Amino acid sequence: NAGVTQTPKFRILKIGQSMTLQCTQDMNHNYMYWYRQDPGMGLKLIYYSVGAGITDKGEVPNGYNVSRSTTEDFPLRLELAAPSQTSVYFCASSRLNNEQFFGPGTRLTVL
């Protein structure tokens, strides 16, 4: 199993550009999550999904959108990039009540 994969690994965006961060898991997990990690701030939950077709907001959803059309994929969309969205983004998946498995992360810089 590849586990949780994320693409791209790195990306530089200009202010106002848009992009999609891809996340795929091959463990047949129902639950998937998107976090951002800022230096010294730990992890903040952006959005999560409890199954295909169901998504919910986390702690910091503004400026982001998600969709979950399949069990495997959970893309994160940034519509109008802002410098405040410079961060490292992690996708994770889990079964209910079990540990989360994390992807390697996407380092995003908005200039």
Next chain:
Amino acid sequence: AQSVAQPEDQVNVAEGNPLTVKCTYSVSGNPYLFWYVQYPNRGLQFLLKYITGDNLVKGSYGFEAEFNKSQTSFHLKKPSALVSDSALYFCAVRDKGGNTPLVFGKGTRLSVIA
């Protein structure tokens, strides 16, 4: 609401000495508790979890954690630290009775000095 606190931003320990990384939590019901480790430029890796049963939980790489309900704590421990244990450690909690995602602490940076 659920929350978790890691009161130390940084813990320094000499190689071979025991280490403790502290975590306290708050949930309305009973907790599920987790520890994760993050090495530089990597995602988080699962170390151990407490769901139910024995209060002392053993995990990967020789780490263990003790669930203390009266003190609402779940401190991470290792009897003998290695330089390779140097990393960022995260505690996480969720309420057993709910369906909400894990809440993570801010992380504690562990430095093991040779």
